[in-house]
Amino acid sequence: MAKTYKDIQRMTGLSLSTISKYFNGGSMRPENRVSIERAITKLDYRMNPFASGLKSRRSRKVGILIPELTSTHHSLITSEVCQHLREAGYDSVVCDCHLDQAIERDALLFLLDKMVDGVITIPLNQRGDHLKEAARREVPVVLVDRLASEFRTDAVIVDNVSAGGMAAEALLAHGHRRIGLITGLPDIYTMRARAQGFQSALIQSGVALDPALTREIEFTVDGGYQAAMALLTMREPPSALFCANYDLMLGMIMALNELGLRIYEDISVVGIDDLTLSRVIKPRLTMIMQPMQEIAAQASRLMMERLEGPVPGIRLVELPTELIQGASIKRV
Amino acid sequence: MAKTYKDIQRMTGLSLSTISKYFNGGSMRPENRVSIERAITKLDYRMNPFASGLKSRRSRKVGILIPELTSTHHSLITSEVCQHLREAGYDSVVCDCHLDQAIERDALLFLLDKMVDGVITIPLNQRGDHLKEAARREVPVVLVDRLASEFRTDAVIVDNVSAGGMAAEALLAHGHRRIGLITGLPDIYTMRARAQGFQSALIQSGVALDPALTREIEFTVDGGYQAAMALLTMREPPSALFCANYDLMLGMIMALNELGLRIYEDISVVGIDDLTLSRVIKPRLTMIMQPMQEIAAQASRLMMERLEGPVPGIRLVELPTELIQGASIKRV
DNA sequence: CAACAAAAACGAAACGTTTCGTTGTGATAA
């Protein structure tokens, strides 16, 4: 049978309220503290989270709501966030909405009914209307990667505009002028921002935008493959390519392999995200790196601060991206 | 303020115990049922899981303990399992132990302290000793993919021996005799079984095992890359390769690309797991397919049956694998 | 040493369900 405060009381002779104070960090006589601690270890006592939650109205659970867990970027962030939360004593209840906005909404309601103390999400619905229900129930929300147009709250994003800009500049600096851009559909915040940064950089360098060189497509491996195939089989193909997303990039790599095009020799490439596969592509890609561990750490931090006490205002953490020099850009 | 039974009581005039009976599926007068239902919708009532759990000692939470969430195979299974559980009203608390057995043990204890009703896990520690604590607390465990040598419980696995056998036979049937095997370290159940099935098939066909053609390595993309590089740069390289794991296969593909070797023309290949990337590799790979959705569905089912009531005995579900014909094996 | 303030411990009342033993209500049989 599980032990309770009563068992500790029996061993120490202290009242239940004193024992509670011990667990909830009040001040008390050192000898009592010691005696409670001794009882805890001797009894192998563990707090009953139901009883605790019933009174305190806190579940010490956080919901993680993700568009697609099998996407490497998402699974890495999820994994890191879960670990941070666990280390702080919080459960992470993960919901993958499979890129379906109806599931996203349902899963959020599910989490709220399960009394999560907070929600960390990469929102799929870019308006973020579904999140208003969380606000209504006073459950804090932290956005990751993307902002929501109709729901302002704490968020961690990277500077996507300059990420796109850096990619363009790296290629421009090597003399490229016909540069293909493979990006996601513009209803995704990150994709829009990266494409915009990329295109601004071209314009600033006096390169006219050729609409035929920009492919907006669902950001999946298959999407990247299709887009790259289309670009590379044009009558006048680009001399360089930038993919605005890791999965798109993988698809592009597959297309290059299929067409027998060699990176660097035949086509210059700027990639994104230094995840597993990028590490084994040869030659080493020049790429835009997002600080993914840091994104996860910041998101966890923002959430935990809200959970520990009231935080005034809305916080937006914008992290820088970095250009990693590889050997995938040829001078033309 | 959240609504409670008392509010329903006020609206219906029924006692708390009758209302409880409504939620816990007892029989009652139809008109009372209707009147409770009306009150629920009018009040927007939602059950308080703390209070409910406090009495019933059930959290309706299931722990998911995974070696490495960023591995595609694992994230897909996790995602599917979470969805099944959520549809049945259960939370999924996900823990990724980052291939670290100490974290695995800690995370399990964490989950148990959080009072999960059950644990679904792909065990990292192949003995499974850490799971005994779950048994001690009468928390059911379902294993996925791998069995544990020191802990017998419900499990869902695939027929790994014949998976390896099928791969070997496909290559043997096309005349291959020097076949490279890239597999994980033999302390992983699946890797051992697949390698064994593979090697038995060779022996059965009268092909002597050449130890130099078998590479046991950590099953990561990088591991696959290293192993494939080593095999393909031998003085007398194999004419065909089989990888016993999806990540190993990705690494191998990268190695082939780097060496400029074309699948089919230069080297025959049997892959495994029809996940995103396999779909865009050309030519289409001949591969062993695991029914991953089915694995997840069965694991969820086994768990949910245990949660709904006592299940006698231990159940082992072994699912078949399938050979998908592609165009990656050349006749020699 | 009395008086007092501050600190610590206490007791009792929640929190919102479930459960169990008991009472009430019709319907059927004698």
Next chain:
DNA sequence: TTATCACAACGAAACGTTTCGTTTTTGTTG
């Protein structure tokens, strides 16, 4: 009409914490 019997509904007592108002203890000060 009364005794019997299911079947529903009821009331009260848990479940194991937290919280708040009160009392006791401790340490200071005049």
